């Protein structure tokens with residue numbers, strides 16, 4: 244069911260509470276190292292303030308203890324960066340839905356922006372069982388917008404109890420532009436894919452991606468496997484994996500997936516391995532399943548990269564989650580690079596290409612391909628759950644279109 248969009252909301256002279264995901268990475272000094280999540284929320288914020296509304300933003304940042312203010316998790320640097328990006332001063336409240344938030348929200352001019360302090364400073368945020376916390380937020384504004392895609396798989400209070408409470412008070416609760424766009428790519432494009440529909444799955448563990456592999460095997464034409472998770476499949480086929488990262492307790496499951504997948508499930512034919520986890524270690528390219536003792540698989544081999552790239556270039560839709568190898572440590576970024584390059588080529592030829600959040604998004608950004616694909620998701624866990632075919636309660640609760 245389509246949800247009512249922030250575009251259909253009349254924010255003029257209204258206070259609009261927007262749940263965003265400003266959980267940005269920071270270095271040891273607190274400086275923001277990647278502000279993509281802030282930039283991706285700008286269309287929703289601008290749409291509210293440009294139409295004379297007052298935007299009150301709330302988010303979590305990191306994992307504070309839930310026992311009040313902690314400097315290390317303050318949203319102050321985020322408010323400053325947001326002000327720079329918007330080119331207007333952005334106010335910061337010292338609490339989330341308390342006295343300071345109410346005073347600062349009441350003082351906001353039309354077109355003004357206020358950031359509330361970290362929702363996770365409140366113990367009621369995670370548990371959702373603190374009625375006065377939820378009530379404080381519900382009474383703060385005239386309407387609610389969910390634009391926090393990266394948190395949509397978590398029914399924490401600001402994501403679920405607050406919009407429920409606001410709806411009870413007769414206030415609209417709608418979806419923001421970022422969440423709309425993410426759902427459009429991760430759900431609609433996958434429900435009606437241009438074929439061939441190719442999924443690429445990599446990363447560390449099979450155990451993290453069982454549900455995704457199972458769901459994608461039922462809807463894709465090809466599922467290409469890379470990363471360390473490939474070695475558990477190799478074990479299932481009786482191959483040698485040396486000191487590679489494997490999950491022996493998932494071998495039976497890998498056998499089931501191999502049987503279910505048949506020709507659809509494509510495994511690496513060669514492996515780039517090394518005798519230590521270092522760029523200067525002794526390196527070898529071997530056939531899959533023939534990793535010598537003392538060597539560890541760190542990337543797919545060149546023949547696999549070539550085969551995968553050919554399949555990807557011919558695709559109509561591509562979904563990619565998880566790197567092909569240890570992309571952080573050249574030369575073991577070669578497989579991931581070859582795949583990224585093929586995905587960019589497929590995009591240029593008209594394919595719809597979607598990169599899941601988390602490490603795949605980081606790899607695509609780091610390798611310089613982010614602008615050459617259709618969509619890079621802002622949510623790691625959330626995009627995985629969508630690829631598993633799950634729907635979000637935090638979106639279901641919003642007003643229907």
Ligand code: AMP
Nearest residue numbers: 446447448470471540541565568569602
């Ligand atoms: P995930 O979070 O499961 O998507 O895993 C991403 C991580 O998997 C990245 O940090 C990669 O360095 C790592 N990775 C990918 N391939 C391998 C491999 N062959 N051996 C060890 N780690 C790997």
